[in-house]
Amino acid sequence: MTTPCEGDVLLGKYVVEKVLGMGGMGVVVAAHHRQLDERVALKFLLPEAAANPEVVARFLREARAAAKIKSEHVTRVFDVGTLESGAPFLVMEYLEGRDLSALLGQHGLDVGDLQQRPGQRPRIGGVGAGHRQLRGHRLNSRRPLAGELDR
Numbered sequence: 001m002t003t004p005c006e007g008d009v010l011l012g013k014y015v016v017e018k019v020l021g022m023g024g025m026g027v028v029v030a031a032h033h034r035q036l037d038e039r040v041a042l043k044f045l046l047p048e049a050a051a052n053p054e055v056v057a058r059f060l061r062e063a064r065a066a067a068k069i070k071s072e073h074v075t076r077v078f079d080v081g082t083l084e085s086g087a088p089f090l091v092m093e094y095l096e097g098r099d100l101s102a103l104l105g106q107h108g109l110d111v112g113d114l115q116q117r118p119g120q121r122p123r124i125g126g127v128g129a130g131h132r133q134l135r136g137h138r139l140n141s142r143r144p145l146a147g148e149l150d151r
Contacts (some may be wrong), residue, residue: 004029010083014091016043025049026059040078044089056088063090066076 004027008016020041021028028043049055060080067077079091104110105116 003027010042010089011081014040016042022046025055028113033091037096041092042076042089043092045082045085047085047087050087059088059090066090 003019003022004010004016010031013034015034017030017032018040019027019029020101024143026043026049027044028041031040031042033040033119045059063077063080066074067080075095076093081089083089113148116142144146
């Protein structure tokens with residue numbers, strides 16, 4: 001699979017709007033769900049990662065675990081499956097907001113600094129453990145981080 005482009009239709013129902021982020025293992029795109037008339041985020045593995053059964057198993061295991069978490073501070077996972085190309089994917093809620101790594105960088109911080117702030121460790125602890133480079137993570141404008149970085 002190549003990186004999706006604006007206008008590509010995935011699974012016959014997700015119209016790609018734009019690429020939100022890409023890392024060494026996968027890509028996240030904003031897409032419009034035709035039948036539900038909703039914006040969603042699709043995350044899927046790139047071909048090199050999708051060719052590794054251990055990576056695919058971990059991706060699907062993490063998708064199942066994330067779907068079970070019910071918290072306003074965790075992006076909801078709606079679906080998981082396989083694209084026509086064979087690449088595993090998951091469908092998540094789309095969050096409007098600012099890029100977390102860019103925001104932290106503007107303040108000379110990284111995720112480790114933010115975890116030390118009172119009240120933030122439970123909300124972002126998993127981000128540091130799961131994604132050290134913070135590619136594509138967003139601060140949801142509906143669920144801000146106590147407004148500390150917005151001032």
